[in-house]
Structures are given as C-alpha cells and as structure tokens.
Amino acid sequence: MAKKKLSSLEDLGGFVFSTNDDFELENNNADETLSPKEQKLEAHFSNKGRGGKIVTVIKGFVGLEDDLKALAKLLKVKCGVGGSIKDNEIIIQGNYRDKIIQILQKEGYNVKRVGG
DSSP, X not given: OOOOOOOSGGGGOSOOOOOOTTOOOOOOXXXXXXXXXXXXXXXXXEOTTTTTOOEEXXXXXXXXXXXXXXXXXXXXXXXXXXXXXXXXXXXXXXXXXXXXXXXXXXXXXXXXXXXX
16 A cells, blocks of 8 residues: 655644653643634635635634534524534635624624635
8 A cells, every 4th residue: 555645744643743841732622612702713715625616714713612513503504505614623615704704703703814
C-alpha cells in the first residue's frame, strides 16, 4: 500500500513537538461556551477542496459541541440550506456570508468578514 503524502502539519494527527520546557498546548475544546459578546467569529467564503461548490465557513467558535451544533442548526434554518460541522467550524452550503453575518450580529456575536 502506498504511503499518503502529507500536505500540512495537521496530517500528522495533532502532534506538537517542542524543545521549550515551559510550552503549554492551548486547548480549543472549552469546558463551557463563551457568551455571544465574547465570541470572535470569522465568516469565510470558500470553494477549495469541494469540487468547485461554494460554501460559507464560520470559524472561531469557542464552546461546547452541543452549542456549536445549535448555532449551526440556527444558521441552516434561517438560510434554508444544508450544512455541517467539521473541525470545530460551521460549513453552510452556498454563499450566504452577508446574511449569516446579519443573523449572528442579531444574536449578539462579534463577526468579522474575512476574504473577498
């Protein structure tokens, strides 16, 4: 069987190598969800790696997986489209970035538009 070519450090499975004795790994999995005012979300537009299909990606959510799922469901229902959660990111099918930013701001989130 042929070996899979590594394209990024994430392909190593999350290993961190450090010679610093004081190094502490940041934990992205929070014990509790930050309030919407404390969240700093980013709304990205992407079509890479998806066969040319356009998606809107929401990054930067800090909190429990159940709360992330609830937020994703809210966005999918309000936009009337499908989507999923992968690597702690919400992926919404289609280019709904402006609509999603408005929805999140009404919910009290800090949202930043990233990219063109």
